[in-house]
Amino acid sequence: MTVAPEQMKQEAPPLEPQAALGRFERVQFPYKTLNGVDFEVAVIAPKTVVASAAKQDSPLLVHFHGGGLVMGTVLEPFFISLWPLELAENHNAVIISPSYRLMPEANGADILDDLKDFWDWVHKDLVALVKSKWSHITINLDKIAVWGESAGGYLALQSAFLFPEASIKAVMPQYCCMYTDLVEYQNGGVDDPEAHALLDKFVAGLKPGSVRVSSPFPENLNLVLAINRTRRHLEFFGSDERLSLGHALQVAEKIPPIWVMQGTEDRLVKKEAMDQMVARIRKAHPETPLLYSVQRGDHGFDTDHGLTEPYIAEGVEFIHKYWP
Template sequence: MDDPKYSKFSVSTTVYKTVNGQDIDLGVMIPKAAHSGPRPILVRFHGGFLVLGHAMYPDWFAQWAIDYALLHSAIVVAPNHRLFPESTGLEILSDIRDFWTWIQHDLPAYLKSVGSEVTPDYSKVLAFGESAGGYLAIMSGLTQPDLVNAVIAAYPMTYIDSDWYRVASSAKAPMGAPQVPVAVFEEHVKGTPEGKIFTGEFQPERLPLALSILQSGGFVGLGDDESLFPDRVLEKLSAERKVPFLFAFHGTEDSAVPCEQTQRFVGKWEEKFGKESVVGKWEKADHGFDGETTLEEPWLQEGLTGVTKAWIG
């Protein structure tokens, strides 16, 4: 929590949900320079294939996003949630629903309890996430349209019912990673006590597990319920339905999450809700390419223009 990246914030954590006697927490970051009264909310979902990662792991929190929050003196709220394979896709999404309930009902009292004089402005809510977090940000936008004004989805997982996630292949080598035997996945599942959940780690020790799951097509275990898949949820929505502004970006050479799937999803969004509802940006780069990107980057500025208008007004 004392990472230099967070030095301009007052950072604290609290539990928002308990499952089988095991707590699920979230981080709250309040800009030290923020004046009292209503402030915008930036909700940030972490990446990690829904298998690993932590809401407050600084190495995976892009500097531009931190600077963007500071620019608008926004309250940053970053939840952990149950992870796969200990939990299913529906269980993960139920945590996200309960998190949004906490945001709406418990955030004001929590801010007061930590001595802050800022309050949440529920008319200015942005959901942001990278990779698996981009998936959760998009799902939040689709299921919380009356609350979420804008979504930033960085190289998001979108078509999680596709062969990339559900069919075994030796061609999958994110960032040149080696092939990891399916036994790593299978033994992990066998060794997990019933009812045990996992909600995050600061060091990505579960990366071999995530690779084993991806390379063996193990994401089929997330489930098949229609509500898990952004494209299917989008397809069922009325074109007249209120939706947040979407800014999605992806590296065209992404070796972890297929760029063409994000491009297809953005196209479907634009087709249904119109050109003014979405911006997609495609850079020649691999996964996580925005780690050192600044707010001055032209492609990022172009996307954030629409986000800021929808979020802040």
């Protein structure tokens, strides 16, 4: 069953994450420019930390936004969950969230190139830039954890698999199994002429070299739903082998601990696909600690869940063994 736009609007999450974001101070820095478009990184720190005069050695939480790699923006209030914000507050951590190229203007290989450029920027420029804004805060790059919802979870996992130079200590992806070689994720499309026509029209109207890095909800939600309904993911993703789970598991020498979560009633990312992904990771890298949290709920079920939710508390206890 495909989620209709009106359903997503009616099922909009409560305001807890938006209220929590108000407890952070925010700045933005570009990590690169392409065709005249700045790729921004949102940087937020708890206001209690910013207001303190004490020197602060802050762990880092890196967030990748969801939206099917087609929509979304940095720290999108509609998508982001409450629990990582509370986690950051508990540890005086700084959160950063990068923009990246979106499909169909870009393909999956382009997005991976953005990831590489982002991680290079993190280890080269982030510490000095944060100090230029908040002189008493030092980012500890030995204490990096990453998370992301949906497509953002996919990018969090890809960061851990493909970029060992990122020095990630823990990964917390949510309902994220978008790999090109996961049969359960790619199958199930329907022949919907209206959805196909919408996608074809959008692609036909693209200008060569166009770059899009932000589409706040609900902008381009119709594209996400059309791609999901027709299962035309591979057409826009591309065939770069780096996009597949098989390649990622083959090249990754050491994978950081993973806490992954999934809803049993997810209509956008099937639980069966996540089961398949988790099983393949465990088989290829049995030495990697992996906690798989399955809960009742649809896509985004955890948005308003805080640290006191029992399964969140269990997951955070698991993560605390490795971060910060």
